[in-house]
Amino acid sequence: MDKPLEALIVDSILDAIGDQRLRAGTKLGEQALSEIFGCNRLHVRRALSMLTGWQVVDHLPNRGAYVATPTPQDAHDVFQARRAIETTICRNAVRQATPQDIADLRAHLAEEDAARGHDNRPVAIRLSRGFHILLARIGRNPVLARYLDELTMRSSLIIGLYGTGHATLCAEDEHARITDAIEARDEVQALALLDQHLRHIEAGIHFDDAAPATGALSVALRR
Amino acid sequence: MDKPLEALIVDSILDAIGDQRLRAGTKLGEQALSEIFGCNRLHVRRALSMLTGWQVVDHLPNRGAYVATPTPQDAHDVFQARRAIETTICRNAVRQATPQDIADLRAHLAEEDAARGHDNRPVAIRLSRGFHILLARIGRNPVLARYLDELTMRSSLIIGLYGTGHATLCAEDEHARITDAIEARDEVQALALLDQHLRHIEAGIHFDDAAPATGALSVALRR
DNA sequence: AAGAATTGGATTGTTAACAATCCGTGTTAT
DNA sequence: ATAACACGGATTGTTAACAATCCAATTCTT
Numbered sequence A, B: 001m002d003k004p005l006e007a008l009i010v011d012s013i014l015d016a017i018g019d020q021r022l023r024a025g026t027k028l029g030e031q032a033l034s035e036i037f038g039c040n041r042l043h044v045r046r047a048l049s050m051l052t053g054w055q056v057v058d059h060l061p062n063r064g065a066y067v068a069t070p071t072p073q074d075a076h077d078v079f080q081a082r083r084a085i086e087t088t089i090c091r092n093a094v095r096q097a098t099p100q101d102i103a104d105l106r107a108h109l110a111e112e113d114a115a116r117g118h119d120n121r122p123v124a125i126r127l128s129r130g131f132h133i134l135l136a137r138i139g140r141n142p143v144l145a146r147y148l149d150e151l152t153m154r155s156s157l158i159i160g161l162y163g164t165g166h167a168t169l170c171a172e173d174e175h176a177r178i179t180d181a182i183e184a185r186d187e188v189q190a191l192a193l194l195d196q197h198l199r200h201i202e203a204g205i206h207f208d209d210a211a212p213a214t215g216a217l218s219v220a221l222r223r
Numbered sequence C: 001a002a003g004a005a006t007t008g009g010a011t012t013g014t015t016a017a018c019a020a021t022c023c024g025t026g027t028t029a030t
Numbered sequence D: 001a002t003a004a005c006a007c008g009g010a011t012t013g014t015t016a017a018c019a020a021t022c023c024a025a026t027t028c029t030t
Helices: A005-018 A030-036 A041-053 A072-096 A099-117 A121-139 A142-162 A172-183 A187-203 B005-018 B030-036 B041-053 B072-096 B099-117 B121-139 B142-162 B172-183 B187-203
Strands: A057-060 A064-067 B057-060 B064-067
Touching: A005 A041, A005 A142, A030 A041, A041 A057, A041 A064, A041 B041, A072 A121, A072 A142, A072 A172, A072 A187, A072 B072, A072 B142, A099 A121, A099 A172, A121 A142, A121 A172, A142 B072, A142 B142, A172 A187, B005 B041, B005 B142, B030 B041, B041 B057, B041 B064, B072 B121, B072 B142, B072 B172, B072 B187, B099 B121, B099 B172, B121 B142, B121 B172, B172 B187
Parallel strands: none
Antiparallel strands: A057 A064, B057 B064
């Protein structure tokens, strides 16, 4: 149990980014993190290095690490990459989904529904992203799944920065209709709905108002 | 000029992998590398950490770093990911290629031709990979280009491991025909040729004979 | 002689102290 | 009063020594 120390830091920060608790631009001080996680500063340093590999942390020499601030160009590239990758993932899912996979998707949709019903926005955000991750797992291509992990993280940063109000969540009925198409093995329909869905998300961002970073690190990383 | 120290190590090893000078499974000892690059062991350590982020180095705790050895499953996933990503890259290229871009592609094809003419296999391997990288640059999506960098690296490892004889190089006329289609702005044709091309490469690997790692580290990293 | 334990050397992992850089504050000069 | 400058505290980067682990060769036992 001595290995996953820095992996825990990485996962914790990734979760916080994916859930939009950590916003673009917040400073990730080494000392602060080592106190939060009760560990050596070198472990923090390695974790931050891994996170820069994920493209979600920028490392400015002698000035520290900051949660990455995607540019409008980044946003466009990320969403185009998502369409490219999730299309293939979805095709895999249509062809390979087992009854258990479909059941998992239905259960996930129910959770999403419940979170919305309770107006639980933080959980709704997490589950909204989780649908795409679950789809990737069903697609059974770890390489693509890994890239999608990274791209959804960056999407969270983008939406947190440029997203406007109601557009910060995936429309749930779109998730449901994609699930229907997968269950019906309707590949063309599933791919079309997914592409449409991703374009809807992208349409919900506007580069005029970029909300600045704020908030305390320690509370953003509380679980 | 103090920054790119570990970046130099990373690039040097990546180049060696991309050129198939470094084969899957070779050990990357920290001391050996720090002597080769004349630097601190910690810099080597960080470089190796970045390379594991690229999925081209496996890090076994307390046992050191090794050039990754892709499994047959990895091979399938990597090539499927390449088809997904390069399709979008190629579509971008068809739509956005400038006359200068076309000229660059033609110049590259000429280089490839020359290398084959001189039976210069190492250079031919590098250029063969370079065509795909050049295409990605023309596609003007750095996110996808970054992923393709990684995937072509892993492809080099796969082909070095499982590739059979003549199949270890891209067929050059396929590169030329793809270039023709791009110049003619024939999107359908370009995408079809590229997909075909990638399937040809994948068809050239056979999992029966996996050549083991061998050779001295220092000579593989000579530039 | 074959296999299991052991020891030595080499390699990796960690720690703590030290050096360099940056940022904000306060001072001084124009 | 404003702007340039200088200082002090804080943060990041580096170094070197130390501890832990692993691997291979040797020795010991049956």
